Amino acid sequence: LLLLAAPGRLELFLRFSQGLRSPLGLAIIFSFLLWLPGTADSPDLGRSFSIWGRMVGMLVIVTFIHYFLRRGGVDTCLRAMIVAALFCALITLLGLYATSPIYGLFRGKGWVEVNTAQILKYYGSALACLAPAVIWAGLRLGRRWLFAGLLHLAAAFAIILAVDSLAGLLGLVAGMVIGSVVYVCQRWRLLGGRAAGLFLALLALFLLAAMVWTLDRLPTLPDPDQIIDRVYGGPVETEIPTSLVDAHRQYIWGFSLDKALEAPYFGHGIDISNYLPGASVLVAKFNQTFIPSHPHSWFLEIFLETGAFGLVALLAALALLVHLWLRLGATSPSTAAAGIAVFVAFWSSSMLNFSIWSAWWQGVFLVLTAILLAAALRDAQTSPLPREERQPPG
Numbered sequence: 001l002l003l004l005a006a007p008g009r010l011e012l013f014l015r016f017s018q019g020l021r022s023p024l025g026l027a028i029i030f031s032f033l034l035w036l037p038g039t040a041d042s043p044d045l046g047r048s049f050s051i052w053g054r055m056v057g058m059l060v061i062v063t064f065i066h067y068f069l070r071r072g073g074v075d076t077c078l079r080a081m082i083v084a085a086l087f088c089a090l091i092t093l094l095g096l097y098a099t100s101p102i103y104g105l106f107r108g109k110g111w112v113e114v115n116t117a118q119i120l121k122y123y124g125s126a127l128a129c130l131a132p133a134v135i136w137a138g139l140r141l142g143r144r145w146l147f148a149g150l151l152h153l154a155a156a157f158a159i160i161l162a163v164d165s166l167a168g169l170l171g172l173v174a175g176m177v178i179g180s181v182v183y184v185c186q187r188w189r190l191l192g193g194r195a196a197g198l199f200l201a202l203l204a205l206f207l208l209a210a211m212v213w214t215l216d217r218l219p220t221l222p223d224p225d226q227i228i229d230r231v232y233g234g235p236v237e238t239e240i241p242t243s244l245v246d247a248h249r250q251y252i253w254g255f256s257l258d259k260a261l262e263a264p265y266f267g268h269g270i271d272i273s274n275y276l277p278g279a280s281v282l283v284a285k286f287n288q289t290f291i292p293s294h295p296h297s298w299f300l301e302i303f304l305e306t307g308a309f310g311l312v313a314l315l316a317a318l319a320l321l322v323h324l325w326l327r328l329g330a331t332s333p334s335t336a337a338a339g340i341a342v343f344v345a346f347w348s349s350s351m352l353n354f355s356i357w358s359a360w361w362q363g364v365f366l367v368l369t370a371i372l373l374a375a376a377l378r379d380a381q382t383s384p385l386p387r388e389e390r391q392p393p394g
Contacts, residue, residue, distance in 0.1 A: 039270055101113060342369060
């Protein structure tokens with residue numbers, strides 16, 4: 001509301017309309033349109049459509065934030081982000097290792113004992129995305145801000161390990177490692193500047209092959225006659241070693257894949273996987289349902305709920321976002337590497353953690369991406385490179 005009331009708001013609207021016509025903007029619009037048929041056919045139309053509309057609103061808001069920051073104030077935003085990140089890390093560590101009522105007070109529960117580690121388990125994944133952005137902000141601002149960024153990174157690792165967030169650890173390590181490789185490739189312009197793109201393309205092919213191998217070995221749904229009073233008490237057999245993927249998660253993914261193939265084109269509707277017939281059947285060996293709350297994999301969740309068309313459209317939009325980061329790496333390699341790190345941290349964590357439709361989880365990715373893109377595009381506009389070698393502003 002403040003952005004829409006601020007001086008210069010006409011420029012924000014003009015920038016926004018230009019962004020809608022960019023390849024990335026058009027890909028996002030196309031994705032949302034392809035999600036509508038499944039949403040219209042959802043068993044809970046109100047739920048699916050409200051989440052669809054909420055995502056549209058969130059994207060509009062973060063796009064306005066992005067264009068506002070491009071006009072100026074990026075460094076002030078980064079200082080605020082570092083200070084807020086350190087403050088939250090301090091409260092978290094005090095709640096974990098000093099006395100939990102400190103965190104209870106912070107959460108508005110009063111001075112009471114709380115299970116800090118359990119409440120903060122989700123925060124591990126948020127930190128996986130936040131930590132690379134804070135490190136980058138410290139490098140950009142320099143001096144004491146860099147020390148603050150390194151301090152936050154150490155705190156992030158400590159918190160993720162303390163709350164036992166496997167998804168957070170995976171996201172942070174993958175994001176930092178892949179982001180570092182991209183930075184080296186673009187900073188030194190290896191293979192004429194094409195090394196980063198080649199590396200990410202090979203990584204995507206490897207992940208696609210791993211996904212196909214996994215999907216091919218998932219357990220199938222049990223026969224209906226084996227389900228008595230909504231309880232499946234039959235054998236639990238898996239082809240994938242449980243040291244790689246636990247048995248319950250394999251059955252969650254297997255159920256999701258089978259249901260996705262029942263509506264392969266446009267899906268069953270956004271955020272309704274755990275309401276589908278059979279999803280609430282209890283697997284006796286796990287004492288858990290086939291889908292406790294969501295498929296625990298953004299890839300299968302998108303396929304199940306928006307179909308193959310919705311999944312391919314989203315993948316195309318994500319590919320265009322990565323391509324934009326690689327182009328911006330020519331003038332701002334550190335910012336592009338941080339953007340890739342946040343991207344990898346978010347999508348790798350989402351393979352193991354919570355629903356991709358969670359508003360707060362989407363907000364983590366969207367807000368950080370908006371900030372980083374604003375900084376990268378300002379760098380491109382002020383680059384000493386010849387005009388014909390600069391990246392386009394949008």
